[in-house]
Amino acid sequence: MKLEDIAKKVGVSRSTVSRVINNQPYVGERTRQRVMKVIEQEQFQPDPAARALVTGRTEIIGVAIPQTTNVFFGDNSYFPMLLQGIAETTIKRDYAMLLWLGQSLEERNGFSERVSKNRQPDGLIIASVTENDPLFSRLITMKRTFVMVETPPRFDEIVNYVTIDNVRASEQVVEHLASVGYRRIATITGQLNIRDGTDRLQGFKNGMEKVGLPVDPDLIYPGQFSREYGYMGMKHLLQFKPDAVICGGDTVAIGAIDAIHEAGLKVPDDVAIVGFDDLDVAVQSDPPLTTIRHSVQRVGEVAAQLLIDLIEGKVQAPHHIVLPTELVVRQSSDYNALKEVMYPIGD
Amino acid sequence: MKLEDIAKKVGVSRSTVSRVINNQPYVGERTRQRVMKVIEQEQFQPDPAARALVTGRTEIIGVAIPQTTNVFFGDNSYFPMLLQGIAETTIKRDYAMLLWLGQSLEERNGFSERVSKNRQPDGLIIASVTENDPLFSRLITMKRTFVMVETPPRFDEIVNYVTIDNVRASEQVVEHLASVGYRRIATITGQLNIRDGTDRLQGFKNGMEKVGLPVDPDLIYPGQFSREYGYMGMKHLLQFKPDAVICGGDTVAIGAIDAIHEAGLKVPDDVAIVGFDDLDVAVQSDPPLTTIRHSVQRVGEVAAQLLIDLIEGKVQAPHHIVLPTELVVRQSSDYNALKEVMYPIGD
């Protein structure tokens, strides 16, 4: 069943049916009703391909997650939440969502080619782009419409993005820890080729300076956003006897706690731990994590809104949106629990 | 840049360029080379809409997950893994993947309408369909090509699906538990309006009969696939003093363990716990879970393969695929740890 058949059935022209479908003016009220009735009873849906061919738009947005397998479906609910947020908006705005997941590191290049060459979506949302990701430069060169869900690694000024104020949030964490009495504050970072990682580290350093504590390189462990790295990082840091460790993400924090427990120590009694993101695991963790709350889902929603607005010409590029964060204090950084002498003196 | 421009540039006709792009025969080797070279240097990609309009195919498959929010991104890595598997295949076969996520229960109907009416994908993969899900019947009525990733609630014979042998796997669990000495075996089921849920329960009952144990209704708790339900279920079951509990899923098992610990009891010393699915949490759990391993990712891969084969007419519908499962015994069902007297006699 096509548009023309509906027209014939109602006894009007293609154009009139098209106008009704697209909610355009200049259709008599009676005619509109008759057309709508037939469309309804025939369950007619215009062919998206034909429509796309002439309008040049598909009403599909693409989402590219060039991450390796385990990051996507591992202990990390970040991406599912992001997708949920994006889905929310696409439904609301009547778009569909095309998803690309990266497979393994080896084929980063293939991934970026596959994504960038596909002309089906009207625009893209891309997540977790590393500094020299080919996808990033490619999209810029091709002048495609896209929105990032973190601060871009370069070209901040010309790229659209939705992010949170990672620097400020990390500063806040340091300020909080310092204000309740922690002094040897360490950090296990996230990936440092992603802005979320570097910005959080920057915030850590800024915060330390602000509160007048020294930034000791020994107390900075460059990690990644995973439980494993949290574990490894903490094992390494223990020798330097931090009294608090700020982790690049909640899963990192969980890993750090694993290592602390393994060493026979307690959180927060021996070491305070702070996460970032306030994922589900933050509450489920034992003890519950002090962390930075920000709604990943909301980032997804807003990113999709921005993208669709850009596509529809409702806003001009470049457009930058920074969403608020909130420090959530839970047991993992309870200073009252901190033992006076944390480690045997002299080791 | 369009196909015709390439043709002009090379000095051949549209048809020839089209043949080259689609790898068709009857193009001279020299001509083919020349065309390819220009396509390469112009980075030409044919317009998917135009192509779809004439071929009637978009090379997009749709994935519909009509689940509520928290099931999708909660403590459950099932869907991310499924997506990863589907993505693997779509990349291999050069398709793209359109994703729909359900939002909340209230709009089940809206969801199914949105998904079924969208004509963009050539076929669909649908997950976690409940018995009277409107999407299910709708797709059947519309005669759309789709593959389910579990046994369908009805019309088994005409619907395509990829699944695992839930019944047999559960039987196996019971047989294992019985063989090592457990006697009061209980179960906390998954959702019973999903086949995965009912089949696992059926397997439980079959297994009990096979090994000659009574099927006591008190020992069957109808739950859902979540930690919460595991917790509630276990709390309820404790009064009936089971020595082992088979859970509908690993997350359910985690919840059950929570309840056991809360009651001051130990796993497996007081109660053995068995999960299902062998998700990441199964190993991370304390103690690690005995469970049924089956690759969710593999189910996704195979489902996508089947769907694309159906779309391309390489296989005939209906097509049913049952993937193997494997019993993985870990500490949560270690009979040696079971105390002789598990509960004070007489309560």
Place this chain on the structure above:
DNA sequence: TGAAATTCTGGGAGCGCTCCCATATATGAG
């Protein structure tokens, strides 16, 4: 050597829509 078979190439038609312009009818101002 010639006719048939095979390989190559080109161009028309048409996929199902939207957009633009032409025309028809209704509405209002002077």
Place this chain on the structure above:
DNA sequence: CTCATATATGGGAGCGCTCCCAGAATTTCA
């Protein structure tokens, strides 16, 4: 009542491809 203006409807053109058929060039074989 006339002309301008707003409202309503129809039909042609064309979006960028693929598919089909016609015809040219080449090969095969008696």
